[in-house]
Amino acid sequence: MQRVGFVIFPGLSIMGLAAVPAFELANLADEQAPYDIRFISEHGGPIRTSAGMSVETEPFGEAAFDTLVVGGGTSVLPSTSGLLSLIREAAPRARRVTAICTGSFVLGEAGLLAGRRVTTHWMHARELQAQCPDSTVDMDRIFINDGPIWTSAGMSAGIDLALALIEDDLGHDVAQAIAKKLVLYHRRAGGQSQFSALLDLEPKSDRIQSALTYAKRNLHKPLTVEELAGAAHLSPRQFSRVFHAETGQSPAKAIENLRVEAARVMMESSRHPIDVVADQTGFADRNRMRRAFLRAFGQPPQVIRRNARGALASTEP
Known part of the structure; x- marks a missing residue:
């Protein structure tokens, strides 16, 4: 079973959690339940999102995560030094570190984007490039995979990223079946433009x-x-x-x-x-x-x- 940790912090947009049902459906489709989904934060306990809903979390601790998912806010939020330290410590133990929307800024602050090709919501792409001059920010991609780092555009693009992660683990047919259950018109490839x-x-x-x-x-x-x-x-x-x-x-x-x-x-x-x-x-x-x-x-x-x-x-x- 692969442990997937969703990093929760105050002000997180609940759209960052839209990727969760994709992993949930992957578990329902397989008797072995391939994913152990956890919600983690700096100190644990209930964390209030930007919409006012609270998410119950557990502290980071010493557990290793196969996939770490860092969501974003409706704006670029400052990260605490404690959160950045925890991500820096957890990243080397994870097979994949991913960011949805402005979560890319958190990875950038943690020093994980150096030399990487990444993306984020198009509205914040130039700001991310200025903050991370040693990375290449592509503002026109739905999601990008560069080695162990996966980043996506904003909002619903997190679902496309989750489906790509599942396809990487379980194959194209499983990911396609989950997309149909989510009633998606079609699965968007990472190279597709953010603009419509x-x-x-x-x-x-x-x-x-x-x-x-x-x-x-x-x-x-x-x-x-x-x-x-x-x-x-x-x-x-x-x-x-x-x-x-x-x-x-x-x-x-x-x-x-x-x-x-x-x-x-x-x-x-x-x-x-x-x-x-x-x-x-x-x-x-x-x-x-x-x-x-x-x-x-x-x-x-x-x-x-x-x-x-x-x-x-x-x-x-």
Whole structure:
């Protein structure tokens, strides 16, 4: 049984505990219950989170943890010298030390990020880089594994990190089954961007949201305004007017952003030829996709893929 210790401290965001159910479901799926889940703090006892809920904890003690998980707060919180000392002492005995969201700052203060490639919530990435100049902070990743150090972006990205840890232990099929039980739309790979075209659009009505959801599921198709208007149950003229009013973009520009986002994920996470990626994401041809990439990222698809592979290679032992 692998002991997983969730480090709890005053002001911790309860979203940092969203990773717990993934390990819980892994235990329910296996009669051997592979994980011994513990909640630990500097002195033990009840610890109040940022939401006002208290978590009962046990003191660090001398126990060794296979995986140490340090959560974050809704802002960057100062760490006590005692907490940092405990993490420094526990880290060499752990197989993996992980941080969710601003928990990366705690690892940085403890001196565990030197020479590592790491991530955190995009809002705090530049601050982390300034605090840890001898590490490389990538603000555009869901999670990153660099040797024994695993770090993730904010909030729900902790669930993606937990699933990656479980996959590392128990295999892809188990992790995928747990993702389905958690009713996740899909498991996000670590290389996926923290940014989302759908979040940027922020539609205000269910009708426009329905059209965007339809579009995301059918990017391989031409997706005319008439087709999208039908998904929104509006006339094409009404749809174009309401869409722009709610999102600040034309339907054509929004669809291009969705295609670019999907194509980037495919370029970074698969070995599909560029022509195949262009076809499956609705660009029709590689030249049209290239122009869209240059508008969105200032780089062609080949460079995006090469950079992703280079980053992956730099983290391999």
